[in-house]
Amino acid sequence: MSPIILITGNVTYQINLDPTIWIVDERRFDMGSRFPGIDGLGISFAPFLANAEPAPDATQVILHRRGKETVTLTMAEAKEAIFQFAREGKPIHPDGPALLFLADGSNRDQPIDFIEKIEVV
Template sequence: MIVQIQGNVKFPITLDPTVWIFDDRKQSFEEVFHPESVEQDNEAEEELKRKSQRFDREVYQQKLNPPVNKSLHRKEKERILTESFMMPIKPFIHTSEPDPSVSKAVLITENGEHTLQADRFAEGLLLFSKDGKPLKEDGPVHLYFTDEGDQQEPIKGIRKIIFQ
């Protein structure tokens, strides 16, 4: 259930997609491919938060500071157990620091290799959770691109990424 980034990089790294569920950079599949439906839910949630903050200020008369370690609320816990989530690959590529001469990313999967342009690969999103569960059978991650939409055929079962 890990993905290795290797090849012509300064820092080879190992990614563990099972812990990304707690990462603030994650995005739901719906947020990425159907943002209009998510906006309506977010507006109602934001209004509820504003009312809650106003109530807290009136009752406690204190300045509200955001928590240092954000805890999961009940709604977020339900969301984690039911939705599908994706993670942008770009921050991990940045951390591994590929050599400027890198032009290709070779994705090693259970079914063979897939070669992509490095710039194109950097724009991808890795699906790591489907319906609240990690991708075990054809995982640990699937690669999607936002410009191809949710009807595209993803690259599944990525186990290793080699920059050349």
């Protein structure tokens, strides 16, 4: 399992995300502050997506998952999503390297796991 998540597709810049280094990112926060009862550390997906510079006509984000079906989000859902990159003080394993939570918390009991690639379309 690679700790890297690739952002690719209809973007200006292909981005390699390494959740193992987010522990030192000052934008990180306690997951419990956004989703009461959820332990761990999180970070917003929006800045990473913005750095990839999606094309103006991009409308969706497809999450490719190791050994599982893809999940498609609208661009708006993706911009509001939260990555959980650590729980109980450790990297997300074996279902990581990061879990994706929708901002409205609707998937808090089943976050999107096993993410390998994020394709902007």
